[in-house]
Amino acid sequence: MIKVVLLGAGNVATHLFEAFKESNEVEVVQVYNRTKTKLKAFTKYTNTTNSLSELENADVYIISVNDDAIESVSNSLILDNRLIVHTSGSVTIEALKKHKNRGVFYPLQSFTKNKEVDFTTVPMCLETALKSDYSVLETMAKSISKSVYSINSNQRKSLHVAAVFVNNFVNHLYHQAHQICKENDVPFKVLHPLLLETAQKAIEIDPKNAQTGPAKRNDNDVIQNHIQQLPQQIQKEIYSLLTKSIQETYGN
Amino acid sequence: MIKVVLLGAGNVATHLFEAFKESNEVEVVQVYNRTKTKLKAFTKYTNTTNSLSELENADVYIISVNDDAIESVSNSLILDNRLIVHTSGSVTIEALKKHKNRGVFYPLQSFTKNKEVDFTTVPMCLETALKSDYSVLETMAKSISKSVYSINSNQRKSLHVAAVFVNNFVNHLYHQAHQICKENDVPFKVLHPLLLETAQKAIEIDPKNAQTGPAKRNDNDVIQNHIQQLPQQIQKEIYSLLTKSIQETYGN
Numbered sequence: 001m002i003k004v005v006l007l008g009a010g011n012v013a014t015h016l017f018e019a020f021k022e023s024n025e026v027e028v029v030q031v032y033n034r035t036k037t038k039l040k041a042f043t044k045y046t047n048t049t050n051s052l053s054e055l056e057n058a059d060v061y062i063i064s065v066n067d068d069a070i071e072s073v074s075n076s077l078i079l080d081n082r083l084i085v086h087t088s089g090s091v092t093i094e095a096l097k098k099h100k101n102r103g104v105f106y107p108l109q110s111f112t113k114n115k116e117v118d119f120t121t122v123p124m125c126l127e128t129a130l131k132s133d134y135s136v137l138e139t140m141a142k143s144i145s146k147s148v149y150s151i152n153s154n155q156r157k158s159l160h161v162a163a164v165f166v167n168n169f170v171n172h173l174y175h176q177a178h179q180i181c182k183e184n185d186v187p188f189k190v191l192h193p194l195l196l197e198t199a200q201k202a203i204e205i206d207p208k209n210a211q212t213g214p215a216k217r218n219d220n221d222v223i224q225n226h227i228q229q230l231p232q233q234i235q236k237e238i239y240s241l242l243t244k245s246i247q248e249t250y251g252n
Numbered sequence: 253m254i255k256v257v258l259l260g261a262g263n264v265a266t267h268l269f270e271a272f273k274e275s276n277e278v279e280v281v282q283v284y285n286r287t288k289t290k291l292k293a294f295t296k297y298t299n300t301t302n303s304l305s306e307l308e309n310a311d312v313y314i315i316s317v318n319d320d321a322i323e324s325v326s327n328s329l330i331l332d333n334r335l336i337v338h339t340s341g342s343v344t345i346e347a348l349k350k351h352k353n354r355g356v357f358y359p360l361q362s363f364t365k366n367k368e369v370d371f372t373t374v375p376m377c378l379e380t381a382l383k384s385d386y387s388v389l390e391t392m393a394k395s396i397s398k399s400v401y402s403i404n405s406n407q408r409k410s411l412h413v414a415a416v417f418v419n420n421f422v423n424h425l426y427h428q429a430h431q432i433c434k435e436n437d438v439p440f441k442v443l444h445p446l447l448l449e450t451a452q453k454a455i456e457i458d459p460k461n462a463q464t465g466p467a468k469r470n471d472n473d474v475i476q477n478h479i480q481q482l483p484q485q486i487q488k489e490i491y492s493l494l495t496k497s498i499q500e501t502y503g504n
Contacts, residue, residue: 090474108442108443108445108446109445109446109449110446110449110450110464121445123442123443125442147442147445149439149442151438151442154436155436155437155438157481158432158433158435158436158438159436159438159443160478161491162428162429162443163429164465164466164478165425165426165428165429165432166425166426166429166446166450167446167450167464167465168463168465168467168468169425169490169491169494170422170425170447170450170451171453171454171459171462171463171464172463172467172494173417173421173422173425174418174422174454174459175459175460175463175501176414176417176497177414177415177417177418178458178460180410180413180414180417181410181411181414183410184406184407184411185407186403186407186410186411186414187401190360190375190399191360191375191411191414191415191418192375193360194360194361194362194415194419195418195422195455196452196455197361197362198418198419198422198451199422199447199448199450199451200448201362201423202423202426202447203444203447203448207424207426207430208427208430210423211420211427212420212423213416213420214420215420216420222342226412226413226416229409229410229413230413234493234497234500238421238493238494238497239416239421241486241489241490241493242421242424242490244486245424245428245486245490246424248486249424249427
């Protein structure tokens with residue numbers, strides 16, 4: 001068994017903890033959080049502490065706190081020859097530079113509090129400063145997920161931007177569509193199947209080949225009608241810019 | 253049985269034909285297309301013709317041709333007291349104004365040639381000029397789909413713009429993410445689960461409440477890093493505009 005101390009009690013830490021509970025390779029021997037009340041949910045299953053000076057002995061220490069707190073938590077850890085990792089998509093491995101044995105254990109998924117996650121489908125992006133530390137992270141990752149990738153800090157940085165596009169920005173376009181429907185008394189659920197099919201298609205074929213619509217067809221009458229129809233200035237701008245980008249992509 | 257003549261042999265017409273084959277309420281008695289070779293796929297199952305003067309007797313005539321040809325096909329039809337409908341999301345019912353009994357039978361989905369569609373999940377958006385014509389369209393729609401909506405031309409117009417957002421524009425964001433991954437040697441499939449989860453979440457909860465990310469959090473360090481990191485000018489513009497729009501939405 002790989003012994004793990006989990007530092008943090010937020011969304012990612014909680015979901016990781018749940019996943020490790022089912023793992024045959026990993027045992028979370030302790031959960032740390034500076035706020036005692038947030039540890040309540042864990043006390044039933046493992047040791048907990050709100051003091052960094054009381055950390056237990058373990059093979060791996062997983063820092064799963066807010067991005068801007070990672071480095072300071074790392075600097076507070078007085079541990080020699082232990083593997084210290086964080087779970088962030090946007091923080092470089094060098095945030096842990098105080099420790100020779102450092103790494104990243106990044107689950108690339110959008111976690112919602114209180115919503116169960118099938119961790120077996122969550123891509124685990126791994127990195128270690130020392131090659132010799134990689135296999136322990138790999139064993140941990142493979143014990144909870146079927147998708148495990150070696151991703152260095154540069155790659156993870158670009159993944160994080162790409163994730164903003166497929167998650168944050170896509171969701172905002174859903175919101176804009178939702179608004180357009182609402183203003184015109186159309187139930188948004190009419191669009192649900194199209195929305196899902198669009199996502200599924202992008203997984204089956206290269207999204208470049210899946211592109212359709214007035215921008216791709218260069219159908220300027222429809223484009224002008226749509227822009228004119230949109231009630232908000234920012235919606236018009238989004239429509240124009242994405243249309244321009246599609247047209248540039250397909251050489252129109 | 254409701255007798256139907258289908259005018260057109262493209263994507264939508266073909267998928268509708270397949271759906272009606274399984275229907276107990278609708279019989280497609282004839283398929284028309286001006287190009288004879290495109291009728292081949294239908295000859296095994298029903299009558300076909302490439303001449304508008306040879307149309308058979310039917311209850312409903314479905315014009316499923318390119319948007320810009322709908323009006324001229326409609327004007328060529330010499331049929332009295334028959335219900336004439338088109339299947340387009342972006343053409344008003346008035347394109348069929350030559351006919352007193354006119355309507356719209358619009359399946360809101362993105363159809364791909366040679367890819368089977370589960371029509372029972374496709375939202376059918378119906379409209380008729382005369383109230384008395386609605387029930388026949390409703391019977392037809394309900395015989396192939398579980399989602400049937402009464403949607404007037406104005407609503408359909410706004411649905412069509414909203415569909416451009418959730419389908420065309422979202423797909424283009426997938427493409428941009430795909431590019432970012434490619435340029436950094438990261439497999440795009442690492443993002444597949446996030447992409448799907450984002451779509452599924454928007455169906456379960458209002459996308460406004462599902463929003464996360466640096467723009468929503470007003471995390472300007474991350475935002476500036478991301479913009480700087482993007483290689484293409486148009487990607488920077490898309491990132492900036494969508495970030496601005498998210499910030500305006502959440503009052504940042």
